[in-house]
Amino acid sequence: MKDYIAGLIQSAVDTLKESNELPADISPKISVDNTRDKSHGDFASNIALVLAKPAGKQPRQLAVRLCELIIEQSAADGKGIEKTEIAGPGFINFFVSSASSFSVIPEILNSGEQYGRSNAGKGKKVQVEFVSANPTGPLHVGHGRGAAYGASVADLLSAAGFDVHREYYVNDAGRQMNILATSVWLRYLELQGEQFTFPCNGYKGDYVFDIARELSEKYQDKFAHSAETVFLNIPDDEPAGGDKEVHIDALIARCKSLIGESDFRIVFDSGLDGIAGDIKDDLGGFGVHYQNWFSERSLSDSIDDVIQQLQDSGHLYEKEGALWFRSTEFGDDKDRVVKRDNGETTYFASDIAYHKNKFERGFTQVINIWGADHHGYIARVKAALQALGLNPDQLTVKLVQFAILYRGSERVQMSTRSGSFVTLRELREEVGNDAARFFYVTRKAEQHMDFDLELAKSESKDNPVYYIQYAHARICSVLKKLAEQDSNWDKENGLANIEKLTLENERDLASKIAKYPEVLTNCAINLEPHVLTHYLKELASDFHSYYNSHKMIVEDEGLRNARITLGMAVKQVIANGLNLLGVSAPEEM
RNA sequence: GCGGAUGUAGCUCAGCUGGAUAGAGUACCUGGCUACGAACCAGGCGGUCGCAGGUUCGACUCCUGCCAUCCGCACCA
Structure with missing residues (x-):
């Protein structure tokens, strides 16, 4: 629908250019936004505001002309634009017809688990390397965040049509x-x-x-x-x-x-x-799986090769018995040692070889998920890529901030030295995998995070995991209740009676689930699973609100089936979303 | 000192990449079960978006300078 509206605007602009009402040499970016406020319709565009200056006209006047053309065209297409309005300084608001809003329901039920997935990534090969903790001890809660974040990002990218390769770099040398x-x-x-x-x-x-x-x-x-x-x-x-x-x-x-x-x-x-x-x-x-566990030791030969390559291209020099890489040439703060005076290569040398290896495997994008303490490392790795003639922009480094554990308001002390740190396994046992996976990704990666163990364990609306899962379970229980009454959900009958859904709650739910594919694609491309967690909370909230205000099991058979059909679509979206976050969608709790 | 991240309601955080009156949850106050699951819902209270400039039709969002907090600045991995 968004694309369709953008197309309408584009052709309206073209028409105005032909009639010389707009200068022919401008080509504005057409943007169509979801509205924040329902009174602004379903979609809105700022096109008239953008064009006002180059056209030398009042935005609202321009909007009037555009609307005339848009309405004319959309009426001819019959695609479900009910009306447009001009509001504020010159926004054009689009109102979508009811039938069109609800058309997403059969789409969701037909697509099932596939709903929301797209081919935005066009099958491009992407590597996500995450956790990669030294195998010198068990994972602790800090690694947990990287694990949950990396796994969700990888699954999101996969859902968005990327060919995703998940990898753990095992520091088995050194x-x-x-x-x-x-x-x-x-x-x-x-x-x-x-x-x-x-x-x-x-x-x-x-x-x-x-x-x-x-x-x-x-x-x-x-x-x-x-x-x-x-x-x-x-x-x-x-x-x-x-x-x-x-x-x-x-x-x-x-x-x-x-x-x-x-x-x-x-x-x-x-x-x-x-x-x-x-x-x-x-x-x-923890539901975190890899395609490959990459051994640092397996790099030993290629480390020498890559040092030789840098040597030959003049990026290395000797000083105080050590071999240095001139990373300052590519914007790093200082030059870095690749081979120590005792003849051993450094960890950095391994990493250069490793990153070269990644690109040799044909990934168009390489994503590294690192702890925030590694940020000083980015510049030198990118410098090395440049020196090797590779494109540093194809490497994306996401830094994940540490999580601070709280038990209620009390901070949980973690100390590696005493050996009494909290392991990921202990955390999983205490709060469960679902809550742990969800909590870790509710904040964006670069945000410091307070992880409250009590909250993660609590079984109430305070706990967003339960809140969302509860919405899913509630829908399931409606079906069960129906079965107890010797009745059944008739999907075909429900779809045939969709027009009986006339409540505002129902419209809201339908437009919310219609947005899911777009939310998913944005999450994937921006590497931001937290947006999905917030979306799911909103969807669950809309559903709970609907559920409390209107019964689904009503006398009218058509209405009953229509409502349950809507409910089933909501259930499907919640299940799909939770699945991508590694969280279960239980039928009862 | 240099570099980066963060700063939004009492607290924990969103804010769709520059749009309309800045939103959730929590806390606090008020109301709703003889009910398809109250693990829920409805309403209220709560803001100088760290501070000061700048860019423009329009800034929480972009630019500059400060302030505060956190993290880095190895011939360690």
């Missing part, structure tokens, strides 16, 4: 993972009966014990060494007056030399597999 492997080994040694002070910079969570225990059961004393040998000549840890980084690095080296590279790999992989498996399981339980 120093942090070596620290994890060494932590596992030390816990394993403790299980073998050795006694020593655990390094303060090691991973101290309970899950490390679990992994060590499995290792111990599977390999017995294969990796065992005495505490004396292990700590011989190791520099002091921080509590003993030393440097914790030096201490842990020495332990990593000692571990490798005592058990050898191949056994170190076994210990390393037991840590990696244990934790990555846990993360995968956790996300799967």
